[in-house]
Amino acid sequence: MKNADKAVAVYRDDYNCAQAIFSVYSVELGFEEELAKKIACGLGAGMGRSAGICGAVTGAFLVLGLKYGMSDSERQEDKELTYTKVREFISRFEKRCGSIKCADLLGVDISTPEAFREAKEKDLMTVECEKIVAKAARILDELL
Secondary structure (H helix, E strand, O other), X not given: XXXXXXXXXXXXXXXXXHHHHHHHHHXXXXXOHHHHHHHHHHHHXXXXXXXXXXXXXHHHHHHHHHHHOOOOOOOHHXXXXXXXXXXXXXXXXXXXXXXXXXXXXXXXXXXXXXXXXXXXXXXXXXXXXXXXXXXXXXXXXXXX
């Protein structure tokens, strides 16, 4: 099964977009899946359902940090590589999706209860978010 399919399957299992991305890749990178889901939990729906930066995007940033990130202050080049990978992810994601903001991607600012209900009624979190999670995973596959 491809990473995009795995991430969509996790998302369909009632995890958020950030959890879906980070948990799938964290296992490949030697990190515990349960802990990855906990760490990414607050990032879903544009960070705590604030409709900010998409959780699939922030989940991808966590993956890139896990893979390339700096853990020793003597290795500043690791930080620079991580930043470069994050910027490349953003560029590719924006080209494919139009924005990195949850509200833009869904066409609804789900940070309000009314708009969240509207998005649920229109099934946006199922239809649109699954596509977005899959695209984020494909971009990660290109960058890792």
